[in-house]
Amino acid sequence: MTLTSNFRSFRSDAAGVLRSAQAGQLALLRLVFFQALGDAQTLSPVNTGRYRASHQFSRASPNLSQPPEFAGASRQQGVGDPRYARLASEALARAESIFETLRPGNLGSPVFFVSSNLSYSSDIEDGTSAQAPEGVYALTRERALRNFQAEAARLIRP
Numbered sequence: 001m002t003l004t005s006n007f008r009s010f011r012s013d014a015a016g017v018l019r020s021a022q023a024g025q026l027a028l029l030r031l032v033f034f035q036a037l038g039d040a041q042t043l044s045p046v047n048t049g050r051y052r053a054s055h056q057f058s059r060a061s062p063n064l065s066q067p068p069e070f071a072g073a074s075r076q077q078g079v080g081d082p083r084y085a086r087l088a089s090e091a092l093a094r095a096e097s098i099f100e101t102l103r104p105g106n107l108g109s110p111v112f113f114v115s116s117n118l119s120y121s122s123d124i125e126d127g128t129s130a131q132a133p134e135g136v137y138a139l140t141r142e143r144a145l146r147n148f149q150a151e152a153a154r155l156i157r158p
Contacts, residue, residue, distance in 0.1 A: 036144040045131030049084035054116040057095035062115040
């Protein structure tokens with residue numbers, strides 16, 4: 001084997017390792033992101049379901065928009081209003097679409113956001129809800145960090 005063929009072989013092997021690492025990075029981000037989405041939804045206090053359905057998922061910067069369906073809805077709308085379940089499902093589908101655009105090696109900003117623009121969101125985060133005395137996003141962030149560290153360590157172990 002010549003030096004040139006050794007270099008080509010090494011370059012090919014290294015490229016394969018990098019592709020595998022990039023695919024693993026994307027899989028790790030996806031796993032932790034969807035765990036965080038689930039945490040934000042399950043940690044959300046539920047009176048009508050409006051707050052739980054208001055979470056917006058985005059990449060690179062927070063999405064502080066409010067779905068048009070929320071504009072006329074009152075905080076006291078009926079408990080378990082089916083519109084809110086539909087909106088929560090639609091938000092999850094939008095989150096899925098974020099990951100459909102990502103490719104290994106071309107992640108762009110790997111920073112993801114879960115946010116809500118309802119007028120009382122900051123009150124909930126400040127612990128005013130008996131159902132969420134520690135807020136929602138602070139706990140979601142803590143869990144996401146622990147999940148990321150645990151999953152990354154698992155991937156690194158031989």
